[in-house]
Amino acid sequence: MHWSETISRPMPWKEEKNPYLIWLSEIILQQTRVEQGLPYYLKFAAKYPTVFDLANVEESALMKDWEGLGYYSRARNLHEAAKMIVENHQGIFPKDINEIKKLKGIGDYTAAAIASFAYNAPFAVLDGNVFRVLSRVFNIELPIDTTIGKKYFLSVAQEALDQQFPAKYNQAIMDFGATHCLPSQPKCQECVMNEICIAYQKDIVSILPIKSKKLLKKVRNINYLVYVIDDQTLISETTQSVWKGLFQFPMVESDNAAWEIEDVQHFLTKEKIGYLTIKKEFADTQNLTHQRINANFWNIEVIEFPRIENTKKVSFKNINNFPYPKIIKNYLSSIHK
DNA sequence: AAAACGGGGGG
DNA sequence: CCCCCAGTTTT
Numbered sequence: 119m120h121w122s123e124t125i126s127r128p129m130p131w132k133e134e135k136n137p138y139l140i141w142l143s144e145i146i147l148q149q150t151r152v153e154q155g156l157p158y159y160l161k162f163a164a165k166y167p168t169v170f171d172l173a174n175v176e177e178s179a180l181m182k183d184w185e186g187l188g189y190y191s192r193a194r195n196l197h198e199a200a201k202m203i204v205e206n207h208q209g210i211f212p213k214d215i216n217e218i219k220k221l222k223g224i225g226d227y228t229a230a231a232i233a234s235f236a237y238n239a240p241f242a243v244l245d246g247n248v249f250r251v252l253s254r255v256f257n258i259e260l261p262i263d264t265t266i267g268k269k270y271f272l273s274v275a276q277e278a279l280d281q282q283f284p285a286k287y288n289q290a291i292m293d294f295g296a297t298h299c300l301p302s303q304p305k306c307q308e309c310v311m312n313e314i315c316i317a318y319q320k321d322i323v324s325i326l327p328i329k330s331k332k333l334l335k336k337v338r339n340i341n342y343l344v345y346v347i348d349d350q351t352l353i354s355e356t357t358q359s360v361w362k363g364l365f366q367f368p369m370v371e372s373d374n375a376a377w378e379i380e381d382v383q384h385f386l387t388k389e390k391i392g393y394l395t396i397k398k399e400f401a402d403t404q405n406l407t408h409q410r411i412n413a414n415f416w417n418i419e420v421i422e423f424p425r426i427e428n429t430k431k432v433s434f435k436n437i438n439n440f441p442y443p444k445i446i447k448n449y450l451s452s453i454h455k
Numbered sequence: 456a457a458a459a460c461g462g463g464g465g466g
Numbered sequence: 467c468c469c470c471c472a473g474t475t476t477t
Contacts, residue, residue, distance in 0.1 A: 147472040154463060155472085188461025191475070225474045245472050265456070292472055301470055302466070360460065406461060444462065 119280065121310050122290035127297060130159065132289065137211035137236035138169050144228045145196050149189060152296070158187050169209055172200035178441070181363045185441040190363060195223030213237055226272070234284040242275035243288045244268075247295025252278070253327035254299060257316035261330035339376045340413045342367040342449070344399070345420050353440065354429040360406065365440040367415070368426050376401075376414050386418070394419040400452050404445045415449045 129152065131143035142162055146155040161183065166172040172180075177197055184193035199221040203211060211232075212218050219229045230241035242248075249262045252274050260267040280287035298305050306318050317323045344367050345352045353365045370377075370385060377385075382396050400415040423431065432440070437450065 144472065149461085149471060149473055151463070151471055186462075188463085189473085191460065192473095195474080223474065227473055231472070243472075246470070247472070288472095296472080404462085406459095409459095 119283065119286055119290045121298075122286070122293055125293065125297065127293050129156070130163070135236060137213075137232055139163055140232050140235050141199075141211065141224075141228075142166075142196075144231050145192050145223055146187070148192060148228065150187065155187070158184070169200050169203050169211065172197065173204040173209075177363070182439075182441045185364075186444065186447070188444075190361065192223055194363065198222045199224065211236075215239065215241060231288065234288045238283075238285045240279060240281050240284045242272070242279040242284075243292065244272050244275045245292060247292045247299075248275055249327050250301065251291055251295045251299045254304075254317040254323050255311060255315045257320065257322070257326070259326070259328055262327045263329050337410050337412065339372045340369050340411055341372060341377045341382070342369045342413060342415045342446075343382075344415055344417050345423055346417060347420060347423065349433045349435060350423075350431050351434065351437070352423055352426065352429045353432055353437070354426070357428070360409075361443045363441070364443050364446075366442065366446055368424075368429060376412050377416075382416050382418070389424065391424045392421050394421065400449045402445055402448050404443075411445065413445050413449075 129143075131140060134140055134143070143155075143159050146159050146162065165183065166175065175197070177194065180193050180197050181190065184190060187193075202221055203209060207217075212221075213233075215229050215233045218224055218232055219226075224232070227243055227245050230243045233239035233241045234243065249271060252258060252271060253262065256274060258271065258274065260270050262268065262271060298309065299311075302324075304323060306312050306315070306323060309315065309318070312318045315323075317326050351367070353367055356362055356364050356366055372381070379396055379398065386393050386396075395418070397417045398414060399417040402413050402415075404411045404413070423429075434453075442450065
């Protein structure tokens with residue numbers, strides 16, 4: 119806490135005591151860098167100043183505002199939680215941590231963050247920063263991605279918490295992890311903790327914290343078919359999986375490799391779709407947590423649109439009124455001259 | 456307990 | 467190219 123008084127890391131939600139705005143900021147910041155989430159927080163705080171504004175908005179509009187931030191279930195959960203607060207709590211954000219945890223999208227970390235920041239309640243936050251700081255200072259070599267590891271770290275975090283100033287302490291340890299006790303190249307030489315940091319004394323800072331799992335990535339080849347008549351094309355709303363609630367073009371996934379133009383021709387013929395021209399307009403790749411996506415965008419001039427379930431006609435002039443995943447946005451930017 | 460879930464920045 | 471980020475929900 120003393121260290122935190124020597125640094126400056128201003129953020130609009132620090133010093134904020136309105137639990138609704140704290141909640142909003144915490145949801146936006148889940149697995150998201152402060153610099154990345156900041157503009158979204160400012161937009162949401164201005165557009166949805168109260169929980170009622172959030173509860174009453176159409177979900178599609180909310181998704182549009184969330185566009186580009188990722189982890190879209192956060193937006194859907196935010197909406198559902200807002201409605202829960204209005205219906206079950208008369209629009210007043212709950213104060214009891216168990217009630218806070220019942221809200222969609224709020225887990226252990228976010229509940230502790232809201233309870234401590236808004237009400238100065240004595241609950242220690244345990245996020246990526248805290249895992250790192252505690253694992254190094256106390257030389258904890260339990261993996262942080264196992265149940266046993268999380269349980270132990272939580273007990274250490276709770277014990278280390280300053281009971282008198284929980285909000286200040288939680289804020290300080292996260293600032294410390296984010297700016298000083300960095301994942302790589304931490305500033306150990308000038309660290310105020312280096313004399314009591316066991317990992318530093320043992321020179322094993324770089325291996326901490328320890329993770330047990332490594333994740334497998336699936337490679338997917340997606341062929342987006344952009345059917346075009348004059349200024350119109352066909353888009354559909356994704357109904358499941360990763361990009362639920364966002365829009366995309368009709369697509370076909372190919373197993374081994376991305377399509378060549380012959381494969382597109384073959385597909386259109388098989389589906390009895392008449393076409394004038396086929397042109398590969400854009401190619402891009404995107405890395406998600408569990409999959410690597412190779413995408414090709416095929417511009418296909420047609421005489422009449424094929425009948426595909428759940429698609430709608432839209433003009434390129436209005437196409438940006440709908441929310442899209444990043445890879446579709448990249449394509450749309452590339453064709454917008 | 457493990458997998459799924461985005462996007463961006465930095466080394 | 468890999469790691470990590472103010473984590474939570476679903477399987």
